[in-house]
Amino acid sequence: MANTVLRIRGIDIYKEYLTPDRQAELVDDIRQVVRRAPFAHPVTPGGRRMSVKMTSAGRFGWVTDQSGYRYERRQANDDPWPEIPEAVLRIWADLVSASRGPDCCLVNFYTDTAKMGMHQDKDEADFRWPVLSISLGDAALFRIGNLTRGGKTESLWLESGDVMVMGGDARLTYHGIDRIRPGSSRVLPHGGRINLTLRVVE
Numbered sequence: 001m002a003n004t005v006l007r008i009r010g011i012d013i014y015k016e017y018l019t020p021d022r023q024a025e026l027v028d029d030i031r032q033v034v035r036r037a038p039f040a041h042p043v044t045p046g047g048r049r050m051s052v053k054m055t056s057a058g059r060f061g062w063v064t065d066q067s068g069y070r071y072e073r074r075q076a077n078d079d080p081w082p083e084i085p086e087a088v089l090r091i092w093a094d095l096v097s098a099s100r101g102p103d104c105c106l107v108n109f110y111t112d113t114a115k116m117g118m119h120q121d122k123d124e125a126d127f128r129w130p131v132l133s134i135s136l137g138d139a140a141l142f143r144i145g146n147l148t149r150g151g152k153t154e155s156l157w158l159e160s161g162d163v164m165v166m167g168g169d170a171r172l173t174y175h176g177i178d179r180i181r182p183g184s185s186r187v188l189p190h191g192g193r194i195n196l197t198l199r200v201v202e
């Protein structure tokens with residue numbers, strides 16, 4: 001596979017990092033995760049239902065509801081979150097750290113019309129650890145902003161098999177997903193997009 005690494009505003013984007021076989025394996029693994037931790041539409045602290053469906057794997061899951069954004073050790077039904085699949089951990093070990101694994105794999109599912117507003121990932125305790133993001137399925141228009149809200153932005157399409165690392169000075173860069181390009185991938189048989197973000201929480 002071609003391994004073009006783009007660097008945009010300090011964010012590393014590994015285009016086509018995952019072969020089609022690895023992408024298919026990850027999709028199967030995520031299907032198992034979702035069986036044990038079903039997707040839900042989270043509600044923001046402001047009371048708005050997010051268009052993206054979410055679930056998590058790992059020691060912590062990221063949740064949001066009227067009482068705020070946070071990490072939880074258990075699902076709403078008190079079950080622990082499923083383990084992060086080995087194939088997912090391998091990507092972190094290869095690109096971030098072989099000695100310290102992530103605590104959370106947030107799983108986002110985007111239907112054709114879902115999007116995610118500009119935000120920072122800042123609910124983690126130690127920003128020296130990057131956030132690693134894996135894209136599967138339909139392409140998504142990813143917008144990269146600045147360390148404070150507003151200002152000029154740049155956008156790029158994240159495609160199935162792309163892996164991104166937001167670390168260092170770019171760890172707290174504002175980012176979001178403007179839109180999905182429906183029908184752009186066959187990796188998910190029923191369409192849509194899965195994004196996995198790996199985070200060190202504690």
Ligand SMILES: O=C(O)CCC(=O)C(=O)O
Pocket residue numbers: 106108116121133140142158175176177195197
């Ligand atoms: O879907 C993406 O590529 C970005 C997801 C994201 O920013 C997040 O879950 O915090």
Ligand SMILES: [Fe+2]
Pocket residue numbers: 119120121175
């Ligand atoms: Fe984010």
